[in-house]
Amino acid sequence: MHINAFDRFHFHDSFIHRLDPRIKVVVTVAFILSNAILPDGSWLAFATAWLGLLVVNDLSNLGLGYSFKRSYIILPFILVAITAIFSPLGNPLAEWDLGFVTLIPTDFGLVRFFSVLTRSWLSVQMAILLVATTQFPDLIHAFEHLRLPRVLTTIIAFLYRYLFVLTNEALRLLRAREARSAGLPGQKRGGKLIWRTKVTGSMAGQLFLRSYERSDRIYNAMLARGYTGHLRTLNPHKMTRADWLVLILSLFVILFIQFVGWVR
Amino acid sequence: MLLAPAPLHIPDGFLNLVVSLIFWAATVIMVGLATSKTNQTLGEKQVPLMGIMAAFIFAAQMLNFPVAGGTSGHFLGGALAAIVLGPWAGILVMTAVVAVQALLFQDGGLLVMGANIFNMGIITAVIGFGLYRTVIGRNKNIRLIVAGMSAWLATMAAALLTSLQLWLSSTSRLALVVPAMLGVHALIGIGEALITVAALAFIQETRPDLLDKEATASSGGRGWIVAGILVSLLAVLISPLASGNPDGLERVADDLGFLETGSSKPFEILPDYTFPVLGDTAISTIIAGVVGTFILVGLLILIGRNLRKNRKQ
């Protein structure tokens, strides 16, 4: 089961891990922004960006292929982007008649499709690196420093705390159902469809109720152990000279990528 | 895989900058309003509750149910959150959910997060709560039926909006993406509706105190009814138009220069990506790019700052 999927943080010690989380957030966002404004088909710039990613992978002691191996997340969305190949702009390359619709792939569309894919694939890798090198509470802390509304960061902090508890709860419900989803040989099993949906719905209700009542109990358990509205961590969060240096350097690299992308 | 991305979580790179920023702006405004509203109506103690509700939505999205043909739909929860917690709190909860999904699981991108929050949190809250609000106080069965309908419609509207955004970014062809997305989500929406209804019925039976109190105390005013009905109508009207006559819509957008803007010209202000003074050189293009970036970042900061001011007042 995928409970362990929750903490994507990887216990390695590296220069990147020790950077101030704010720097990492800013650089990540800048990198993704930069990908978004690179023109279609600027392959050289994309390649440069990827090189940058490889360097970060290596500096974080995660291994060169770390973020690459996890970037399959975008795969399902490729289906959506495939339709870009049939863009009305550009010169037609072929004509496929499927009976109910005629598809015309164009050169513009093809470039567009691969550009979208590459941008997405690069951006996702950067986000993966951010999470792999920063503990989530530190990340939330960084967002607080970056002036996100307090209500929101607190909600997110609680969401994170309870994520383990409640997803576990959901998994337990699923597992309980699974364990008794029995059948007899030669007999129709599973009950009526309407009953099955009702069971799933009740499980959602059950989950809600458990969450709600447990929220009371755990919140009180937190209060009982001195919680006053601030989650504390053992990390000081001070910007050092190295942090500033990395920030400036990274922004220059990103500017360089833009340079490569726009010079034709 | 349990945590496979929902078809509505757009990753980075699939929307162009203009579309991303427009929806970021809309989302920032709505979320800003929601924070100030909830700060007024809910006490400090409710914040942890919202966090837990967000975790609940997150966890409930794992309760998958079989849809036809081996795929399984999964729960969005936006409508349920808005109905149970009230629209503003619902928006905050869904914002937190989408943000954590993007941050922790890369399920949905960062630059497109505004659009994702808008689709899955704001539209669903407006439709889900707006329609439900019309029948608060009526008999139980009517309420459940309307809740189910609004959950279905909210899912469809989210799917429609996602398709439109993809199309405006010229990532997808309207003629293909709208029917596909709406088709899949018509089924997923049924699951969403059934789960929403069953969960509400369960809460109604076990802890009716939660539903009544929550709905009346923190709900929005009549404005929500109007907004809910309007947005629903809009969704109902656009869907057939978009799926029935996509070429027409596409041509209109083409004539307006929309598609081209979408595909490769993020800065209309800087014609042809060159800086007029410098003439048409590579340097000029680069400077245009840099200036554009700064303007955008500045805009974002400005929006954020204004919102924070509004909240303080």
Added chain:
Amino acid sequence: MPVKHQPVYEITIPECDGDVLQIQDLHFAYPDGHVALQGVSLNLCEGEKVALVGPNGAGKSTLMLHLNGILREDGDIFIGGMSIDEQNLPIIRAMVGLVFQNPDDQLFSPTVFDDVAFGPLHMGLPEDEVHIRVEEALAAVQMNGFGERLSHHLSMGQKKRIAIATVLAMRPQILVLDEPSAGLDPRTRRALINFLDELPITMLISTHDIRMVKELFPRMIIMDEGIIVADGSTVELLNDAALLQDHGLEIP
């Protein structure tokens, strides 16, 4: 009790060759990489009642979760001769009744009735039969009349009893209980012991309650750190002070 004298430590080979349950060299690691089972082999024969003991974290629960396919890994498990695969799962789940250690893991329906009725309904039994089964199962754990209560709103011990009832209602051929007596009050514990004693089906029961083991189970298996360190007659194993000492046990 039919106790045969054999050297301790050695695996008892039952007379049948595990016609009800056969496990051969089962290994399992949790997704976070923690290795919980490192080569477990075990045979159960029709009608045998076996206790599974061992210190916290030995892997008892992990082993039990394999028996109706909640966890699956390489290594061969055969239940009534069937291997555990997608196709056999529904039948295996009807054969093996598993009660989780934590009753909150077991109960997922709104009311006690719904919860106990889930198994029989899912098996496709007719409605009257379902009602009869639910009645019977609740009676067996002294919880008649609790049908309309919310399972989530019960005391720990009450939940535990309902959890046992949900499985009894399915009339399994093999009963796998994970610490059934933990959290029960003394009288209910006594009633459970008597009930299990009279129930003529195969059972594998993990527990820290050594007195119950002594009273109820002729055969006992000691697990530690993911392997079976002893399997034999309860009377003999309990006389081996050094063995018990080594594996966090204690003669009561």
Added chain:
Amino acid sequence: MPVKHQPVYEITIPECDGDVLQIQDLHFAYPDGHVALQGVSLNLCEGEKVALVGPNGAGKSTLMLHLNGILREDGDIFIGGMSIDEQNLPIIRAMVGLVFQNPDDQLFSPTVFDDVAFGPLHMGLPEDEVHIRVEEALAAVQMNGFGERLSHHLSMGQKKRIAIATVLAMRPQILVLDEPSAGLDPRTRRALINFLDELPITMLISTHDIRMVKELFPRMIIMDEGIIVADGSTVELLNDAALLQDHGLEIP
């Protein structure tokens, strides 16, 4: 053991008048209308170790949840002379260390270290002190070296031990444990008994483990159906077979 001979059934009035804990006529009903406590009165004195026993559903856990304000209802509870209200709650919660019956209710942080450190950290202790306390508390439950494990990826007994450690790390003045020995293996149970025996603070411990009661607690309280039916010397109460019989207990 300082046992005074008094008629059974009668409420023992300790010599002090409950300087640590006083409960007067406590009533409580759950939101779904179920009445769990119907007039509980109870006094605890500094340093007293008291067992709370009774059948499943008697109201033991419900009572304990009142002791640091998790549940609140009319009826007067005074802890160290303070009534339980919004203002006193933080102090009371630092004084009363409550371990829930279900360890899953207690653990909410990602890692074991985070969970045990949570209390000391939020009491504002300096970092080294936090580390020392965590070490100590984990050692007390024999879980040293588990700091980096995820708390929800542990076996039941391991979770139970961590739950106890989270509270020990705060060094409370009153320890309230809800069935601490359930699910522990015999050796850990023994270690817990010895640890509690040596700990010189006031404690109220609910349990179904009558042998532990006999060994550890001079005073015992029997609850049933939401009221206290007996409160007195353990030795005497355990000799009253009729009383035990009436309330689902059993002499081990």
